[in-house]
Amino acid sequence: MTDSAKQSSASLTETLSLLQSLGHAPKKHLGQNFLVDKNILQKSMQLAEVRAGDIVVEVGPGLGTLSNVLLERGAAVWAVEKDATLASFLQKRFADSSNFHLTLGDALDFPTAQVPAKVFKIVANVPYAISSPWIDAVLSGSTLPERMVLLLQKENADRLTAAHDTKNFGALPIFLQSAYDVLKGHKVSPSCFFPKPKVDSYLLNLRKKDAPFIFSTSAKALIRSLFLYRRKQLFSILKSLSREPLMEVFLAHSIAPTARPESIPLSVWQGVSTYLQKGNAN
Secondary structure (H helix, E strand, O other), X not given: OOHHHHHHHHHHHHHHHHHHHHOOOOOHXXXXXXXXXXXXXXHHHHHHOOOOOOEEEEEOOOOOHHHHHHHHOOOEEEEEEOOHHHHHHHHHHOOOOOOEEEEEOOOOOOOOOOOOOOOOEEEEEOOHHHHHHHHHHHHOOOOOOOEEEEEEEHHHHHHHOOOOOOOOOOHHHHHHHHHEEEEEEEEEOHHHEEOOOOOXXXXXXXXXXXXXXXXXXXHHHHHHHHHOOOOOOHHHHXXXXXXXXXXXXXXXXXXXXXXXXXXXXXXXXXXXXHHHHOOOOO
């Protein structure tokens, strides 16, 4: 057995033992797939460049496997956990640590776990079912994390990093890629979890841009509306939304009326947002 397999086996044994002691079965509706490969934990630390003194937000800490590694690195952890049984266990497990802070609640209500710091990172095994709305909530927050290393369903990671002129390009990729650089990540096998998901996962590695572009609320609403008709022609969509005057903005960026939303690059969407922020409501 390789060292990697031994580490994975050891972590699986620990996870099964803890779940049994708690009388807890993984809840599918909460997306509870527990990471049992210690190599992936270390890879997360490496990608996020976690150092002593860092403040790190974690979503869905579960049994505290990742939390423990973060604390051992000297980081302060701010976590949000929806499952009351697991939250109670975590409070007991880390009762002696002044660096562990837990919020019992939904990550969509507390996307950054009520962390008070203005400089922080996020390292998390994000429940697949909430990954997109949760990322959207993080991007809508008052403070953006410096780094995010997110363990996501690979299909979702592919969507978030899609380029324009591809079928996966859409509103959330526009918002995310305007604020973050996508760095090299790491593919994760289903065998790294218990229970095993039916799909591959991916460690998405994000670093905040030096000058992140933040979309206005009105621009976000407009872009979402346009992408509801992603295969229709731009002017036709604007007309159906009674927003024909906005075509002038797209024309100024050399975008033809016959263009489709998915073919329009980031810089143009940013230009539209800037236009709307100047009070040009139409």
